[in-house]
Amino acid sequence: MNPISIRNAAITTARDILDDPDGYVVLDTETSGVGALAEILELAILSPTGETLFHQYFQPKQAISPHALAVHGLSVDLLEQKGAIAWETAHGSILDLLEGRTILAYNSRFDLAMLEGTAALNGLEFPEIEDICIMRLHQRFMGSPKPQALQGDHSALGDCLATIACLEQIARADLQHDPDILTLDNLDDLIKATALIEDLSAQIKPLEAQLKALREQVTQYLAGRDLQEVPVGGGKKLKLYSGAKEVKLSVSMEDLPDRLKKIILDRKAAQAETQDWTLESPYLTYSRSYGFRKVNL
Numbered sequence: 001m002n003p004i005s006i007r008n009a010a011i012t013t014a015r016d017i018l019d020d021p022d023g024y025v026v027l028d029t030e031t032s033g034v035g036a037l038a039e040i041l042e043l044a045i046l047s048p049t050g051e052t053l054f055h056q057y058f059q060p061k062q063a064i065s066p067h068a069l070a071v072h073g074l075s076v077d078l079l080e081q082k083g084a085i086a087w088e089t090a091h092g093s094i095l096d097l098l099e100g101r102t103i104l105a106y107n108s109r110f111d112l113a114m115l116e117g118t119a120a121l122n123g124l125e126f127p128e129i130e131d132i133c134i135m136r137l138h139q140r141f142m143g144s145p146k147p148q149a150l151q152g153d154h155s156a157l158g159d160c161l162a163t164i165a166c167l168e169q170i171a172r173a174d175l176q177h178d179p180d181i182l183t184l185d186n187l188d189d190l191i192k193a194t195a196l197i198e199d200l201s202a203q204i205k206p207l208e209a210q211l212k213a214l215r216e217q218v219t220q221y222l223a224g225r226d227l228q229e230v231p232v233g234g235g236k237k238l239k240l241y242s243g244a245k246e247v248k249l250s251v252s253m254e255d256l257p258d259r260l261k262k263i264i265l266d267r268k269a270a271q272a273e274t275q276d277w278t279l280e281s282p283y284l285t286y287s288r289s290y291g292f293r294k295v296n297l
Contacts, residue, residue: 002179003143004176004177004179005180006140006143007140007141007173008176008178010138010140010170011171011173011175012175013132013137013170014137014141014170014171017167017171018167018168018171021047021049022101023100023101024048024101024102024103024132025047025048025101025102026045026046026047026105026160026163026167027043027044027046027105027108027111028044028105028111028152028156028160029041029042029110029111029115029156030068030071030074030154031114032062032063032068033065034065034110036117038065038068038114038117039060039087039118039121040058040115040118041057041064041084042057042058042072042155042156042157043056043058044155044157044159045097045160046160046164048164048167054090054093055156056085057082057083057085058084058085058086058087058090058118059080059084059085059086059087060076064076071154072154073154087121087124088123091119091122091124098129101129102130102131104131104132104163104167105131105134106133106134106150106152106163107135107147108131108133108135109133134163134166135148135150137170141170141173150162218238
């Protein structure tokens with residue numbers, strides 16, 4: 001996909017979410033730190049329209065790291081003042097609220113890990129739940145090499161609202177014209193598109209044949225010299241992979257119809273039919289050999 005299509009896909013995703021708010025929840029956590037013993041101190045769950053569905057503070061079982069405290073300011077004393085409760089008290093209602101919905105979070109991988117980790121610290125299980133990372137969605141929308149920090153206030157409630165604002169920003173953007181997508185409004189457009197496809201296919205086939213021949217030469221070269229890896233410039237290396245496939249034909253390839261060749265030599269089809277990595281047919285014997293190594297370029 002080109003940058004324009006990636007950006008357009010992000011906009012379409014954001015619009016789809018806002019068109020069906022009942023299928024999603026926006027979630028954010030403030031935690032005692034990071035790592036296996038970190039746990040949730042504050043959890044907020046909002047609808048994509050900004051309605052607060054759940055907001056609660058929790059009593060930690062472990063110490064709060066100084067770094068985390070400096071970020072969100074949630075000390076043990078402050079949590080007590082805010083009416084913090086034990087996680088197990090709210091675990092069931094949290095699961096009920098999330099059931100059947102997709103989680104939207106800014107860096108959802110972290111929040112999901114904290115939900116699972118906090119549940120585990122309390123002897124409970126947290127099920128797998130679908131999620132969409134708004135941080136990654138925004139990164140694709142912006143076309144930036146790295147994700148940007150959320151412009152929130154480092155509270156679970158405030159960061160949920162900032163996530164919603166980010167989602168709305170993406171959804172409001174205009175779709176850009178994608179030169180890789182042809183507009184087919186009539187029969188003439190269809191004929192032109194078909195001609196373009198045939199032209200491109202004619203260009204691709206000889207290139208694919210050349211690529212295949214080059215791969216075979218490189219494979220033979222490396223395997224014949226028993227090389228494990230070879231530097232090819234720019235910090236990149238070719239590495240050998242064991243498990244090359246070996247095909248022995250019982251009849252000449254030229255005697256097989258093109259369609260049949262494709263079917264019987266298709267890697268996935270062959271593997272699906274294979275028993276102990278060997279496939280017998282009237283046309284070939286398909287086996288897997290570890291005596292020869294193949295390089296993937």
